[in-house]
Amino acid sequence: MDFHIPAPVEDYRRRIAAFVEAELIPLESDPASYDSHGNIALPLLDAMRAKARAAGLWCLQLRPGTGGGGLSKVGMAVCYEAMNRSIFGPVVFNSAAPDDGNMMVLERVATPEQRARWLAPIVSGAVRSAFAMTEPHPGGGSDPGMIATRAERRGDTYVVTGRKWFITGAGEAAHFILMARTSDDARKGLTAFLFHKDQPGWRILRRIGIMGPEEHGGHCELAFEGLEIPAENVLMNEGDGLKLTQIRLGPARLTHCMRWLGLSKRCVEIARAYAAERQGFGQRLADRESIQLMLGDLAMRIEIGRLLVMKAADALDRGSFARKEISMAKVHVANLLHAAADTAIQINGARGYSTDTVLEWIYRYARQARLVDGADEVHKMVLNRFLDAEGDAFWSWDVAA
Structure with a gap:
C-alpha cells in the first residue's frame, strides 16, 4: 500500500491551506460574517467564492471538462480535509453538501442535455x-x-x-x-x-x-x-432510482467524513494552542498528563479516521461501491468529530463553551454527524451483514495481480 499522494494533489492542498488561513479563518471571529442561521452570510460568500475561483480552487472534485480540477477520491480526501479547517471552507470552494453530491452524480449519470440544463448552473455557482x-x-x-x-x-x-x-x-x-x-x-x-x-x-x-x-x-x-x-x-x-441513490450516497457519505476530519483537527488545534498558554496552579495545561492523554488520544483517533477514509476513497477510485469501507469510516469519523469538539471545549473551559471560539459551533454541528446519511446503528447493521456473509474474509487483504 502506497500512502504517498501525487504532487499535483499536494499543490492543491498547500494552496487551499494558504487560502483558508489568509481569507477564511479571520472571518470566523467577526459576527458580521454570519447569517441568522449560523452560516457564512450570502454577500460575503459570493465575494469569497469569487476569490476561490480566481485562485483556481473551484469545484476541484469535478472533471476538467465539467469545470473542475479532476481530483480522484483520494485527492478529494486530502483537499476536503484542508478545506474544512474553516467552518466556512467547503461552501466557499463549492464542495459542500448537498451541491457536492448532486454535482458528482449528475456529472456521472445525466445526459449531455441534462448536464447543460441542470448541472452547469450549480457548477458555475449561479444556483444551489x-x-x-x-x-x-x-x-x-x-x-x-x-x-x-x-x-x-x-x-x-x-x-x-x-x-x-x-x-x-x-x-x-x-x-x-x-x-x-x-x-x-x-x-x-x-x-x-x-x-x-x-x-x-x-x-x-x-x-x-x-x-x-x-x-x-x-x-x-x-x-x-x-x-x-x-x-x-x-x-x-424509470426504475433506476435505487441504483442512483447507491451511486450518489456512498461517495457523499465519505465526503462528509473528509470534511469532518478537517473540523476535528481544528478542534485539536484550538485546544493545543490554549493549553500551551493557559497556566493554573503553577503549571501550563499542556504540561499536565491528563491534558496530554486527551490530546494524544484524539491525535490517534484522527489518524485512524484518515486511514479509514483513504482506504474507502481508494476503493471508490478502483471502481468499488466500497459499502463496507464507507460504513466503517462514517461511524468512526462521526463519533470522532463529536469527541474532538467535546474534548476541546473541556480543555478550553468556559472559553470553549462561549462564542469566542468556533468550538461551540462545531459542537452543535457535530451531533448531526451520527444521524445524517445513515445513523450509526444502520451502518453497524450493514457491517454485520458483511461479517455474516464473509466470515473471516471480512478482514482479508486485496492481493496484487
Whole structure:
C-alpha cells in the first residue's frame, strides 16, 4: 500500500491551506460574517467564492471538462480535509453538501442535455440544489425501500404527490433531484427526477428548526401536490432510482467524513494552542498528563479516521461501491468529530463553551454527524451483514495481480 499522494494533489492542498488561513479563518471571529442561521452570510460568500475561483480552487472534485480540477477520491480526501479547517471552507470552494453530491452524480449519470440544463448552473455557482429523498413516518428514511412519494406517469409527464422532510438546502435551492415511487417493485420501484423550484405543484411547508448551525436553505419539509415533471427529466431510466441513490450516497457519505476530519483537527488545534498558554496552579495545561492523554488520544483517533477514509476513497477510485469501507469510516469519523469538539471545549473551559471560539459551533454541528446519511446503528447493521456473509474474509487483504 502506497500512502504517498501525487504532487499535483499536494499543490492543491498547500494552496487551499494558504487560502483558508489568509481569507477564511479571520472571518470566523467577526459576527458580521454570519447569517441568522449560523452560516457564512450570502454577500460575503459570493465575494469569497469569487476569490476561490480566481485562485483556481473551484469545484476541484469535478472533471476538467465539467469545470473542475479532476481530483480522484483520494485527492478529494486530502483537499476536503484542508478545506474544512474553516467552518466556512467547503461552501466557499463549492464542495459542500448537498451541491457536492448532486454535482458528482449528475456529472456521472445525466445526459449531455441534462448536464447543460441542470448541472452547469450549480457548477458555475449561479444556483444551489437539493436532494429530496427522506420522508416523514411511515415513509422512507435510511431505508429507501419505504419511500411513499409517488410519481404517476400520464403520457409524457409524471405527476408527483407526497411529502419529504429534512431536505437540506431546499430553502435556497433552485434545482432538485427527487426520489419517488413509480411502481411497487422491490428493486425497480423508485425513479429519480429533476425539477426546478419555479414549477407549480409543490411547496415548502416549513424550515425545520434544528440544534444548528444550518446549511444555506436549512432543512425543510416539502409537500408535492400534483407537481408535473416531463419524462425528459428522469435521471437514468424509470426504475433506476435505487441504483442512483447507491451511486450518489456512498461517495457523499465519505465526503462528509473528509470534511469532518478537517473540523476535528481544528478542534485539536484550538485546544493545543490554549493549553500551551493557559497556566493554573503553577503549571501550563499542556504540561499536565491528563491534558496530554486527551490530546494524544484524539491525535490517534484522527489518524485512524484518515486511514479509514483513504482506504474507502481508494476503493471508490478502483471502481468499488466500497459499502463496507464507507460504513466503517462514517461511524468512526462521526463519533470522532463529536469527541474532538467535546474534548476541546473541556480543555478550553468556559472559553470553549462561549462564542469566542468556533468550538461551540462545531459542537452543535457535530451531533448531526451520527444521524445524517445513515445513523450509526444502520451502518453497524450493514457491517454485520458483511461479517455474516464473509466470515473471516471480512478482514482479508486485496492481493496484487
